[in-house]
Amino acid sequence: MSAATDVVRMPVPPVREREAIGLPGISAFFIGFFALIAGVALMVTPIVRNPDEPNLTVAVAGLLIVIGGVIGLRGLFTVAPGEARVLQFLGRYTGTVRKDGLRWANPFSTRAKVSTRIRNHETATLKVNDADGNPIEIAAVVVWQVDDTAKAMFAVDDFVRFVGIQAETAVRHIATSYPYDNHDEAGLSLRENADEITEKLSLEIAARVQAAGVHVIESRLTHLAYAPEIAHAMLQRQQAGAVVAARARIVEGAVGMVELALAKLAEQDVVELDEERKAAMVSNLLVVLCGDRSTQPVVNTGSLYH
Helix, strand or coil: CHHHHHHCCCCCCCCCCCECCCEEHHHHHHHHHHHHHHHHHHHHHHHHHCCCCCCHHHHHHHHHHHHHHHHHHCCEEEECCCEEEEEEECCEEEEEECCCEEEECCCCCEEEEEECCCEEEECCCEEEECCCCCEEEEEEEEEEEECCHHHHHHCCCCHHHHHHHHHHHHHHHHHHHCCCCCCCCCCCCCCCCHHHHHHHHHHHHHHHHHHHCEEEEEEEEEEEEECHHHHHHHHHHHHHHHHHHHHHHHHHHHHHHHHHHHHHHHHHCCCCCCHHHHHHHHHHHHHHHHCCCCCCCCCCCCCCCC
């Protein structure tokens, strides 16, 4: 990641995730429930025992216990699997709860939900120029997950949108850094070195989104093609290269077959040919073997030289 980090320098996040101070929810629920019962009992008992002159001190104490129980029960909240709760008290980050189930924390704190599930982001099909200046269309999919909830909440405004924009920026940068096809030259190309290019793309995206507490699991190119205005010309170039390569392979095989035929004729002493007739024979064999259409044989009814 060092190469990508040298290019992309993100600021240091203001906070990092830490575990919040809290209690298991079941214990807190029973404590609050019994507090409510005890408070109500203290409020009712003086009135029942002495309706004319109730003990107001005991009744007020019971009322305060009821209020405390209600406030304590407000601290209960649930955490679903694949989810975390980011706690804030008076605007200050106090910790994150990741353990799922019923939990309890400071009832006066705010509890924001943050999904920690694995997500996909597919970029739109982008039209950019490659390293050779050719317009191409490119798109990618990024698999990512929130790794630090504090960074995701407080380092950026919207971490989901942030990941999307940074992913598209990285795709554009990678597309402009390498040619679509290197045409048998040294170096990486987008079409021929997909594994190396996707690895570099993953590293660059990871470097760009690490400030938001996001972990990039994988990224892959999902679309790669020349732009429509030059696609036909580039297709003709690729076809011409394929035809040249095929012809070279055919000629190489034909020369080998001609050499074998001449060697067999000389070895078995079938016919003796001078240099001129050998050249004619080689020419005829190459025409037959290298032609892309079937040849029409001509039967010589005269002598070998006429």
